[in-house]
Amino acid sequence: MHNEIQRPFSRTFAAAALGAALLAAGLAPGALAQDAGPTQAQVDAVVEAAFPGIDAEWAARLTPDETMRQCNQFGNMPPDDVFEEIRTRAASTIVYPDDGVLMGSWENGEKLAQSGYGMRFSDYPPRRESGGNCYACHQLTPQEVSYGTLGPSLMGYGKLYDFSEEAVKAAYEKIYNPHVALPCSMMPRFGANAVLTIDQIKDIVALLMDPASPVNQ
Ligand code: HEC
Structure with a gap:
């Protein structure tokens, strides 16, 4: 394996951490399934419990930006108008190389x-x-x-x-x-x-x- 250890490791770790966080937040792991429909407050509690005592830079990364917030709100299947809003916002972020050459080595x-x-x-x-x-x-x-x-x-x-x-x-x-x-x-x-x-x-x-x-x- 050429990559850092975390490639296969991180998934197992993330799954274990999420399971533990769910229990800590008083939710059975199945409660996150889409049909069970956890509330935003429940999700926030899980996220908070999963990363105790982190420094400010990390804490900021736990707060979803507008795109993540909208995707979360609609379970990654936003209605057409929101879908287009996300696409337009994403397109406005793209910066191309000054010389227009898009391929390197x-x-x-x-x-x-x-x-x-x-x-x-x-x-x-x-x-x-x-x-x-x-x-x-x-x-x-x-x-x-x-x-x-x-x-x-x-x-x-x-x-x-x-x-x-x-x-x-x-x-x-x-x-x-x-x-x-x-x-x-x-x-x-x-x-x-x-x-x-x-x-x-x-x-x-x-x-x-x-x-x-x-x-x-
Ligand atoms: C966390 C997982 C993840 C990582 C890391 C990731 N991707 Fe993806 N990628 C996806 C998923 C899921 C899709 C399919 C959904 C979509 O098109 O967005 C995808 C789609 C794509 C597609 C479009 C494929 C198509 O059907 O035309 C390209 C190209 C691509 N990724 C390139 C990359 C490259 C290059 C990297 C590394 C810089 C990368 N991805 C890193 C998850 C990932």
Whole structure:
């Protein structure tokens, strides 16, 4: 496994932590199921119980921004007007490279896709650049056999779209802010939330869209 330990570890840990938090908040784990319909207050209590004694920077991250609030409110299936509002807001966050070149080095993109470094408890103060952790949710190259399946396989992604210019732009926007293509996406907003820089995003776009990338071999 090339990635940080947290790739397979974090899911187990998160599930255990959530279970414990649910119990602490007086909820049976099943109570979060959509049909049971927990109230916002119950959800807030679970979140608060899950992260006791955290510092201010982390505490701020527990407060959903407007997009997350709307997605939570509608169980990730907002009505049409809210769906469009989220999409429009997401589109307004996207910043393109000054020179208009959307692809960098796939070799570096592969390293970033492997790296789960950044924004974890142990990553403060940051000692190196954050990664994209794409393999936590996606299959990308045939060489890497350790990957998550929350997101679809991206193997052969560029080839699938004939390496078209529009597809390159769509990939850039997807990574920058996935709510443009799909409001209430479960994928992180790497550009909009400043997890990755524009240059890093270009390298990851190359991993997906460069014909020479192992993703397309
Ligand atoms: C927490 C899990 C998660 C992480 C991490 C993640 N993604 Fe995703 N991604 C998803 C999910 C879920 C979808 C499907 C829903 C959607 O399209 O938003 C998706 C969709 C996509 C799509 C669109 C696929 C299609 O059907 O056209 C692309 C491209 C993509 N991700 C690229 C990436 C890249 C590159 C990274 C790393 C920088 C990454 N993702 C990190 C969860 C994730």
